[in-house]
Amino acid sequence: MLSRVPWWLDEAPPDPEAEPLAGDAGADVAIVGAGYTGLWTALELKRREPALRVVVLEAGHVGYGPSGRNGGFLETYWCALPRLRSRLGDEAALVLARASEGAIPAVEALGEDVWLRRGGMLEVSTTSAQDAAVEEAIRVAAELGAAERALPVEPGISPVFRRAVRFPDAATVQPARLVRALRRRALDAGVVETSSIPPRRSQTSSPSSSTAASAPSEAAAS
Numbered sequence: 124m125l126s127r128v129p130w131w132l133d134e135a136p137p138d139p140e141a142e143p144l145a146g147d148a149g150a151d152v153a154i155v156g157a158g159y160t161g162l163w164t165a166l167e168l169k170r171r172e173p174a175l176r177v178v179v180l181e182a183g184h185v186g187y188g189p190s191g192r193n194g195g196f197l198e199t200y201w202c203a204l205p206r207l208r209s210r211l212g213d214e215a216a217l218v219l220a221r222a223s224e225g226a227i228p229a230v231e232a233l234g235e236d237v238w239l240r241r242g243g244m245l246e247v248s249t250t251s252a253q254d255a256a257v258e259e260a261i262r263v264a265a266e267l268g269a270a271e272r273a274l275p276v277e278p279g280i281s282p283v284f285r286r287a288v289r290f291p292d293a294a295t296v297q298p299a300r301l302v303r304a305l306r307r308r309a310l311d312a313g314v315v316e317t318s319s320i321p322p323r324r325s326q327t328s329s330p331s332s333s334t335a336a337s338a339p340s341e342a343a344a345s
């Protein structure tokens with residue numbers, strides 16, 4: 124019978140189960156969901172304000188969602204420069220692309236073996252209809268003074284590739300290892316992680332405070 128557990132989660136060294144939420148828990152910030160978004164946010168909050176009590180509530184297990192079962196492509200926004208430019212304009216597109224360069228060092232800084240491989244990324248065209256996207260990626264990077272972020276690849280690397288552009292600022296990871304590494308770093312930083320039943324409602328009592336409530340236990344952030 125086919126396993127419903129993705130291979131990534133099977134392969135990653137296991138973590139102990141989180142304690143179930145018992146009774147009420149107080150927190151300065153309660154985060155719902157132990158995927159990349161919740162765990163990176165928890166880590167960043169603790170980095171900025173170590174005294175903050177941060178609680179992460181997870182209904183399934185760490186990496187239960189796409190964070191434990193994605194393709195493992197760790198890209199930066201240099202790969203999306205034409206789209207960013209058309210939506211945000213030149214300056215903001217460059218700011219965002221440069222900021223996204225922090226993603227790979229941030230994963231490295233976790234200090235764990237998450238199979239990080241800085242291989243860059245190839246975008247290729249295999250039909251004439253796709254040629255324009257490859258050419259546009261190269262052209263826009265050059266126009267914005269960032270030609271080295273989208274490098275044309277000489278024809279001939281494959282008989283089926285018509286055109287290709289290489290983005291050096293991209294990597295791959297084992298996604299489930301990454302989410303479990305994030306969890307370990309978050310716990311080391313003092314984040315409290317607990318398994319919950321799915322909260323049924325959330326309330327915001329003031330612009331700076333919120334309550335994530337579940338029955339019969341309750342986590343309150345103030």
Ligand SMILES: Cc1cc2nc3c(=O)[nH]c(=O)nc-3n(C[C@H](O)[C@H](O)[C@H](O)COP(=O)(O)OP(=O)(O)OC[C@H]3O[C@@H](n4cnc5c(N)ncnc54)[C@H](O)[C@@H]3O)c2cc1C
Pocket residue numbers: 155156157158159160161180181182183184185186187188189190191192193194195196197198319320321322
């Ligand atoms: C097939 C696939 C391939 C992908 N490939 C890539 C890729 O190669 N590169 C890339 O960058 N991105 C990729 N993505 C996107 C990426 O995986 C997601 O953007 C990312 O994992 C989202 O993280 P998240 O923490 O926001 O959400 P999630 O990973 O969904 O985490 C949310 C967590 O919240 C929990 N939760 C939900 N509701 C509640 C509740 N009520 N109470 C408590 N807990 C709750 C869930 O159990 C889950 O663990 C891919 C996505 C998919 C689906």
